[in-house]
Amino acid sequence: MHHVPDHVVATAQAPPRLLQELRETLQRLRLGGPFYVLLWLLAGVAADLWLRAPVAFSLITFGFVALTVVRFRVHGLAEGTQEDDVRGRLDFIWLLLLVNAGLWGAASAWLLAIAPEESARTVAAISSYAFATAFAHNFPMRLRHAFGAVVLIYLPTLAALIASGARYELIGVSALYLLYVSLALRRSHAEYLQRLDLEDELRQQRDLFEQQSRRDGLTGLANRRRFSSALEDWSAQARSNRRPLSLLILDLDHFKAINDQHGHARGDACLRAFASRLQEAFAGNGELVARLGGEEFGVLLRETSLNEAFTHAEAFRAGLAADPLDTGDGIGLALRVSIGVAAFEPGVHHDADALYHAADTALYEAKASGRNTVRQVAAID
Template structure:
């Protein structure tokens, strides 16, 4: 997944990050459970006498390993799907912990495994340590997994506490250490995640600034160049209408010359605000393309609908002008309007040129008018 595919919503990003970390950290874990069982079985007093249980345990841990591997597919950024994946994978982790905890207890209880009991105990310590450091993102679930791994063996040792007192105390002390480290690892993970979210928020803010015209707060030319081809491709693929309105403020240079550039900037801001009031549907994209030229992208809008809305804007502007610095400033605009047509437009550039020619015809015919492409 590329940087562009990283979820931008904080909730989705937090779940996505947890899924990615879990997928990376779980890949080899299942293999070592199988390996630990094989070592404990093969180094027992008589492996052949324990053939049925040895093969049964091997099949169980091999199946859990396979389930982990098959459950590591790529996911999108849907929070519901991400949460479902985490719940399912944690079920596998907890089931594996339960299986090993019971296996460790059984190995400690059976005299046939006396020679390999230390192998199982060391493996249990390793698995709990790995759980503490690698899966601390979900503290409560990690605690449950450690309990499933650790407590059955402690219970068996407690049954023979007079002979196993030293080992029992040592393992109990190590368990307390694991619990302390788990809390610290959880806090560190959440702090790292919070930092990533903050960086993501800053990146989104910078991305917005790079796509926004600082004067009018409309989209800028960069955003238009990114959005326009995508909308054209989508309209072409789905067979949906897409209209484009290009607007040019008439005689804008006179405003700068007669009233100053400050008034010119105020005029552009007021013009953008008037655009927002008329083209206010959720799907409309309002953009300042440069200087006094503006554009409106209108998905799911045919030529008749777009032309009617654009003409309403033109007439309102011509009749009322703009209110600037306590007085009314007469103002008009020339407009070109077109709708994407697969028979006339080979691509987005051809569509834009067709509407741009309509805008220039409106200016050449005397301005303050709308020409359809």
């Protein structure tokens, strides 16, 4: 058994839900930054901070501007990013938000300490109400983090209002509003989780539909739609990069007799067993196995020459003839298959349809020659 070194930690790709959280958090992060700068400047003018303490006022203003610049410089991450990287980016964003909230709470309390006039109290209270409300409605992704930001914004302001001798009506309203914001945050968080759950369900249904639209319902193999798409794409690539591409078309011999003698349920079991045998025989990375319809199957083989494809097809045919299929009832069912083989030749096959026609012609020759055989289209020198 091979052991992974302690310093090597494998991480999975970030799930769509986590990437969505990052996108939404980042979008709202950029929206809120400039308002801290604008409201701080308005509060400073209203309280004459630029006259009372110009140095401190300028430093705090610089802090809000710097945080706003950083907020705009944080970028998202692409699909397929490792989960740890996404969580790390989210942790950094929330650290930035909490620092921003803490700076506002401290700046607001300082404003009330040196400018206790009613106008300063009103500006500080209204601004803190606004930012706390913004967190409750715009950042419900992480309940504890958002509540921490609300506390950092609101409690210093409330404490400073009390210490500066604000009227009890203002203090009472501020305390009640903190309760309202806390309840609103909990509701927003619950609604956000419900929306993510709904989008997860829709995403799963979409993925299931996509899978079903590309998979054969009986055998689980790729269906004709998936096969046709791959045939077209792989043929175009074979033309451009001059790499080998071969195609097998297989048709079960006398399959109608199996349905007539054993019934369609046994026939379906036979198709599933054959599909499993075929998938096991052609399970390479550059191989695609599909059910084309009825008892007809197709196999695409990348990096495989005509001779190699023929040898592989003949080995499969012979193995099937020698080893009856197990259809799950303990009774082996003898089955034979005819196979047509063709390889893509850029000078002959102008498109995927031409390659398919060549393999289909070879299959017809296999059927006409007595079945249970493999025929190929000769390569062009």
